[in-house]
Amino acid sequence: MALHFERSELAQRRAATIAKLEKAGLDGLLMFRQESMFYLTGYDTFGYVFFQCLYLGSDGRVALITRAPDLRQARHTSDIEDIRIWVDGPDVNPALQLRDMLAEFGAAGKKLGVEYDAYGLTAANGKKLDTALAGFCTLADASRLVSELRVIKSPAELAYIRRAGELADDAWDAALTQVHAGAFEGDILAAMQGAVFAGGGDYPGNEFIIGAGQDALLCRYFSGRKHLAETDQITLEWAGAYRRYHAAMMRTVPIGTTSPRHIEMHKVACEAMAACRDALKPGEPIGNVFDAYARICDKNGMKSHRLNACGYSMGTTFAPNWMDWPMFYHDNPVIAEPGMVFFLHMILMDSDSGCAMCPGHSVIVTDQGNEALSRHSLDLVTR
Incomplete structure (x- = not known):
């Protein structure tokens, strides 16, 4: 595994992020900035050119949804254990799979922060995200939350x-x-x-x-x-x-x-x-x-x-x-x-x-x- 920081330091960073989430009244964070993913887990890739989201819950739960080429990349470069893969297809909407994952985590009706200001979230994917989660949970812009720690x-x-x-x-x-x-x-x-x-x-x-x-x-x-x-x-x-x-x-x-x-x-x-x-x-x-x-x-x-x-x-x-x-x-x-x-x-x-x-x-x-x-x-x- 190619981690560049001690696991204890990564855990401390996630704890500090959770504290900011709680202070902001957020139940979790949907990350699309590769910088945030690297900072909190060590995950290193350019796979953010496709739909990819790292979830951090206020309960400490961490999960990544990404494409198949980044499954082993995430395993090799990060301490993420829960990795979900969305499958390419002409009509596939990975935001819907993200919603299903969040439902599994009990996020329905919760308030989640989103890194909208991210190269990893195009306008097209941002629209898919908002549509998929409309009525499921409340979203708030939290683009700077991790950056303020970094x-x-x-x-x-x-x-x-x-x-x-x-x-x-x-x-x-x-x-x-x-x-x-x-x-x-x-x-x-x-x-x-x-x-x-x-x-x-x-x-x-x-x-x-x-x-x-x-x-x-x-x-x-x-x-x-x-x-x-x-x-x-x-x-x-x-x-x-x-x-x-x-x-x-x-x-x-x-x-x-x-x-x-x-x-x-x-x-x-x-x-x-x-x-x-x-x-x-x-x-x-x-x-x-x-x-x-x-x-x-x-x-x-x-x-x-x-x-x-x-x-x-x-x-x-x-x-x-x-x-x-x-x-x-x-x-x-x-x-x-x-x-x-x-x-x-x-x-x-x-x-x-x-x-x-x-x-x-x-x-x-x-x-x-x-x-x-x-x-x-x-x-x-x-x-």
């Missing part, structure tokens, strides 16, 4: 996060061996992801982001690779991933001649990072972190070049992205606590000059402030 990492989780940070640094070191005039972007990506794999890491929750020239001003992956010019720039955003835990980082590297605009933008971005880290402290709302980023950028004439958010939580996340809850934006009231992990990205994109500058790294909130996960500084690297 945001504070245990010592065992932090060990995986730290390893992810080391792998992210290894990927950066590998990138720098490949970044130069004439380099092929595909070779850079291969070196970075290869370093993560060689270190025992995983695929990340989304693709590594890479862009040269004008594409350096983009912050999404897109298909199509090219070679770097003699004078160029390249933006990289990547994450080390270990046991599904992520630590993301970001850099822009000028190639050939480094323009004064790059130097100016780098100076502002680093000042913003320092201000954000000063603002990220336990007991303070995380919206303060974004305000620090905006304040530094705006006073230096870069309001039109910044974004409206400057980072987000890091944790165990599954495709299609590694972004976790919560995010740094204005007035976000979530209070920072020790054990939270965040990616801070100081993105500046100047479409007028065509220059980008995007330093970023992940940090752990501590009792006094925060600790950077990277062994590298944010000094401007050029090639």
Whole structure:
């Protein structure tokens, strides 16, 4: 069995979830987020692209309904004992089988929470779920219930996060061996992801982001690779991933001649990072972190070049992205606590000059402030 945590820790997490269920007046939780399933049971799969639900009752009962390919997957990666299989067919509605399972558990007439905000619950399946359970029980949106527990990492989780940070640094070191005039972007990506794999890491929750020239001003992956010019720039955003835990980082590297605009933008971005880290402290709302980023950028004439958010939580996340809850934006009231992990990205994109500058790294909130996960500084690297 491939459990990455002690059974006692998984049991403690389920007990904490049950306590939140009871406080919310819920008799059980229907989970469609793969992150929640992994967190509470160890279950690791991409089978959530089909209808799949993990049930946790306030009485401690745990049951999974999924497809046949995930029967052995669940047995191998989780401590779930009750696994139900729904059979593929042209007119099959697995939500009805879920209702039958819930009836067996005595859930009729009860109030159940649902993770509606989940990649594992498409709009079509959500409609099937609501229709199947209409009149059977009462449903309430409980999308954040487990996420609010996951945001504070245990010592065992932090060990995986730290390893992810080391792998992210290894990927950066590998990138720098490949970044130069004439380099092929595909070779850079291969070196970075290869370093993560060689270190025992995983695929990340989304693709590594890479862009040269004008594409350096983009912050999404897109298909199509090219070679770097003699004078160029390249933006990289990547994450080390270990046991599904992520630590993301970001850099822009000028190639050939480094323009004064790059130097100016780098100076502002680093000042913003320092201000954000000063603002990220336990007991303070995380919206303060974004305000620090905006304040530094705006006073230096870069309001039109910044974004409206400057980072987000890091944790165990599954495709299609590694972004976790919560995010740094204005007035976000979530209070920072020790054990939270965040990616801070100081993105500046100047479409007028065509220059980008995007330093970023992940940090752990501590009792006094925060600790950077990277062994590298944010000094401007050029090639």
